Amino acid sequence: MHSFIPPQRFFPYLTWTDIQAMPNKENVVLIQPVGAIEQHGPHLPLIVDAAIGVAVLGKALEKLDESIPAYALPTLYYGKSNEHWHFPGTITLSAETLLATLTEVAESVYRSGFRKLVLMNSHGGQPQVMEIVARDLHIKYSDFLVFPLFTWRVPHITSELLTPKEKQLGIHAGDAETSIMLAILPEQVKMDAAVAEYPPEQPAGSLLSMEGKLSFAWATQDLSKSGVVGDPTVATKEKGDRILESVSGGWVQVIKDVYAFQQPQPE
Template sequence: MHNPIPPHRYFPYLTWTEIEAMPDRENVVIVQPMGAIEQHGPHLPLAVDSAICTTVLGQALAELNPAIPAYSLPPLYYGKSNEHWHFPGTITLSAETLLRVIHDVAESVYRAGFRKLVLLNAHGGQPQVLEIAARDLHLAHPDLMVFPLFVWAVPNCAGELLSQKELELGIHAGDAETSLMLSILPEQVRMELAQTEFPQGLPTESWLTMEGALPFAWVTRDLSASGVLGDPTVATVEKGDRLLESLAQGWVTVLEDIYRFQQPQARLDLPQVP
């Protein structure tokens, strides 16, 4: 059940008595890995985001200082993927359902005495949902520290390995994800079916972009006939190995930071500014 999470870091393998006896539960780091089951072009399986999230987390937990208590919950494989639902095989939750699931998981974690919950996400279609959930949970429980984080957000070596065009526009099933999958699940990658397709019809001489400070709403079918946004044909296992190691190293650092983190508390006894 645990792979690729190290068994000693897999929350479901604990007993209730071990949890009850666990010291300093307030600073134990609980991680909810989150991905998606959605199309990734003709050459990649539906499980890409889930596979990347759990593998990066698993390697980070394996490399984490054993003295730091951190555990992974079972992966949440389904996410909000309705931007891909025109392609067969995509399974999506609504934003409302995903919010409810996160809320109920977090309430269970809180009830068990834990106060640090990481929502570790690898699917680009749902960071905003996680941010809303995190804020609402912290409002409901001021002593609950919630971290809505994206697996690609840590410093990593992608800038050394990918072309500038790929870094800007290769956001789905392109070089990075395909290289990682060649490293993680090579038997599930069909490189003979890989095809290059960058977003079509983007506005020119405009400040508006598909992602960034001034985005417009889009679904994948607006931009791509194949479901690919990028160039997977240049992917290699060597790139994937390097990406995996650099991402895992970044998450070791972040998990250490979260273990040390304490929620900021403003002093309420300061004089009020008129």
């Protein structure tokens, strides 16, 4: 049931008496992985975002000093994936349902005495929901510290392994995601079906982009016929191993920082 998570770090394996007796509960770090079940081209399974998040978190928790209390909650596999729903197999929650689900999970752990919760999101279509949940929870419970974090935003070396074009445009089912899937779930990757496809580029000089500071709304079918936005054909397990090692190392530091974090107070 714990998948990639070390069993001693898997929250559901605790008993209620374990939790009742837990010391320093206000600084225990709980991590809620949030993924998606959505198309990732003809070569990758629907579970990519959730699988990568759990694999990264599991590796990070393996590396984490045993003295730091941190636990993974069960992965929320479904997310807000309606940009992909034109492709069969995609399962999506509405923003309202995802927001309500995360809020009610968070309030449950708050009632148990926990005060630090990381929303570890691995799907690019829903960071805004994480941010709304985190802000609203902190406004409602001023001593509740909620961190809406994106799996790929910790320091890591992935960009060093990608071509300039892939770094700019490879946002879905491309080299990085395919490489890490070759490292963690190789039997579920169909490299013989991998195709490269990039979206039409904006006119030279345009300030607008898919996911930059000045973005526009899009559905995947606007960008790609295959569901791929990037080049998975150059992916390798070796790159995936390096990416997993690097991103999980970044998450070790994040968990340490959350454990030590204290809410800023005006002087």
